Amino acid sequence: MQVLKFGGTSVNDAKAIAQVAAIAADQLKTDPNVVVVTSAMRGVTDLLINSAKAAASGDRQRYRDARSTLVTRHRDAAEVLIPDLDDLARVQELTDERIREFERLCMAVAILGELTDRGLAVISGLGERLLAPILAAAIRARGLKAEFVDAGELIVTDDNHASAAPDMDATRAATRGRLLPLLEAGVMPVVTGFVAATPSGVPTVLGRGGSDYSAAILGAALDADEIQIWTDVDGVLTADPRIVKEARTLSELTYSEAAELAYFGAKVLHPKTMLPAIDLGITISVRNTFNPGFAGTRIVAQAVNVGTVKALTVIRGLALITVAGRGMMGVPGIAARTFAAVAAQGANVLMISQASSEQSICFVLPEPDASHVVAALESAFAGEIHRRLIDRVTLEPEVVIVAVVGEGMRGTPGIAAKLFGALGEKQLNVIAVAQGSSEANISLVLAAADADAAVRYMHTAFGLAG
Numbered sequence: 490m491q492v493l494k495f496g497g498t499s500v501n502d503a504k505a506i507a508q509v510a511a512i513a514a515d516q517l518k519t520d521p522n523v524v525v526v527t528s529a530m531r532g533v534t535d536l537l538i539n540s541a542k543a544a545a546s547g548d549r550q551r552y553r554d555a556r557s558t559l560v561t562r563h564r565d566a567a568e569v570l571i572p573d574l575d576d577l578a579r580v581q582e583l584t585d586e587r588i589r590e591f592e593r594l595c596m597a598v599a600i601l602g603e604l605t606d607r608g609l610a611v612i613s614g615l616g617e618r619l620l621a622p623i624l625a626a627a628i629r630a631r632g633l634k635a636e637f638v639d640a641g642e643l644i645v646t647d648d649n650h651a652s653a654a655p656d657m658d659a660t661r662a663a664t665r666g667r668l669l670p671l672l673e674a675g676v677m678p679v680v681t682g683f684v685a686a687t688p689s690g691v692p693t694v695l696g697r698g699g700s701d702y703s704a705a706i707l708g709a710a711l712d713a714d715e716i717q718i719w720t721d722v723d724g725v726l727t728a729d730p731r732i733v734k735e736a737r738t739l740s741e742l743t744y745s746e747a748a749e750l751a752y753f754g755a756k757v758l759h760p761k762t763m764l765p766a767i768d769l770g771i772t773i774s775v776r777n778t779f780n781p782g783f784a785g786t787r788i789v790a791q792a793v794n795v796g797t798v799k800a801l802t803v804i805r806g807l808a809l810i811t812v813a814g815r816g817m818m819g820v821p822g823i824a825a826r827t828f829a830a831v832a833a834q835g836a837n838v839l840m841i842s843q844a845s846s847e848q849s850i851c852f853v854l855p856e857p858d859a860s861h862v863v864a865a866l867e868s869a870f871a872g873e874i875h876r877r878l879i880d881r882v883t884l885e886p887e888v889v890i891v892a893v894v895g896e897g898m899r900g901t902p903g904i905a906a907k908l909f910g911a912l913g914e915k916q917l918n919v920i921a922v923a924q925g926s927s928e929a930n931i932s933l934v935l936a937a938a939d940a941d942a943a944v945r946y947m948h949t950a951f952g953l954a955g
């Protein structure tokens with residue numbers, strides 16, 4: 490059993506979709522059970538979300554313009570891909586129906602002047618629902634049996650609509666009940682990524698970039714042998730190829746390395762993708778739709794080639810907040826109160842660092858949350874600030890986290906020295922540092938303007954280009 494997931498670039502137009510159909514057909518030669526999971530066409534999810542948000546603020550033109558883009562892109566692709574006129578007519582009818590739904594939803598949002606998470610989840614998931622029937626027909630056009638399946642029938646989640654969590658038991662039952670009979674009948678299911686539904690059938694989505702997670706959830710539910718993530722690069726690379734031109738494919742990674750890389754910004758995989766695979770030991774491979782002969786990256790429990798530093802990643806758009814004061818030393822509960830105040834603002838902390846002198850605590854969070862978190866801290870510590878136990882709460886905007894990842898760093902001396910040596914030589918200032926106790930990751934906070942230079946320089950310093 491193989492689950493093949495294709496990302497937005499892989500289904501961007503008729504030519505790419507034809508390539509995807511060829512890869513799926515090819516896989517069927519070696520494995521009778523193939524399930525395909527697809528994203529929306531590239532840019533479509535953004536278009537849907539932006540239209541819905543504009544509608545909420547009274548702008549109706551935006552969704553009318555989006556409507557024509559959606560019609561053109563999907564109908565044009567279908568026309569090229571589906572030679573059977575009856576099949577084409579059926580698919581075009583589905584496309585039109587979905588786009589009418591999009592318009593009606595945006596109109597409702599505009600009338601209400603409000604966009605709820607629930608409404609946004611319905612609208613943002615339409616891209617996958619538009620694309621999957623076209624891809625299924627493109628596979629049928631190769632003489633194979635394939636059928637579009639809405640993941641709302643398979644993946645059962647809670648009602649956190651924008652970033653829903655699956656109920657694996659319910660999902661396993663629903664997925665097997667719906668997909669196994671299809672597979673037994675020799676039909677390839679073509680499933681929408683990203684989308685899911687609550688037990689009562691209300692649509693949800695799994696968070697941006699969540700189609701990778703969809704594939705992993707379905708792979709686990711089906712006890713698949715492999716989950717294949719097909720994208721637009723040659724696998725997981727030593728760094729983002731948009732920053733480092735000479736970045737190289739990592740042939741093998743462990744689940745925890747891949748999870749660290751994804752969490753710290755390697756967009757190639759959604760951070761939760763590894764979770765369903767770990768328990769069952771399902772191999773995840775990351776491959777290039779436009780270079781299908783290349784093996785790409787295999788993600789497994791234990792990698793053969795351990796190495797030390799494997800890859801570098803960047804998370805942008807962050808701010809660093811510091812709570813500092815000589816009077817903090819030895820005062821119990823400062824950290825607890827700090828993070829309680831942060832949590833009350835609903836902000837997500839990405840990294841924490843405290844020096845052993847206890848004179849300051851600093852942490853990194855997404856920039857949009859920063860100013861209200863500072864205000865909340867100033868009010869939480871008003872007494873201590875007044876008594877001069879805490880000198881200040883400071884905000885440093887426009888920072889990034891650069892993460893250095895590799896399980897082999899554990900117990901290997903000298904990595905940090907090399908890191909700081911490399912950055913010091915280039916006069917790149919490190920604002921804060923944290924190392925997880927797993928030692929599989931060292932995170933550095935740098936000024937945003939230094940990020941790309943730092944990544945390029947460290948990539949060379951650690952010999953990652955090979």
Ligand code: ADP
Pocket residue numbers: 495496497498499528698719720721722724725726727728729730731754755756757758800
């Ligand atoms: P898809 O649409 O297939 O899901 P994404 O755009 O979500 O594709 O992810 C693939 C992109 O991730 C690549 O084009 C690449 O620019 C970016 N990327 C960032 N870091 C890495 C990395 N370490 N290895 C590979 N790709 C990376």
Ligand code: ASP
Pocket residue numbers: 496497528529534535616682683696697698699700701
């Ligand atoms: N289409 C969704 C997004 O853009 C999910 C995905 O591509 O994985 O976020």
Ligand code: MG
Pocket residue numbers: 496698701756757758759
């Ligand atoms: Mg993606």
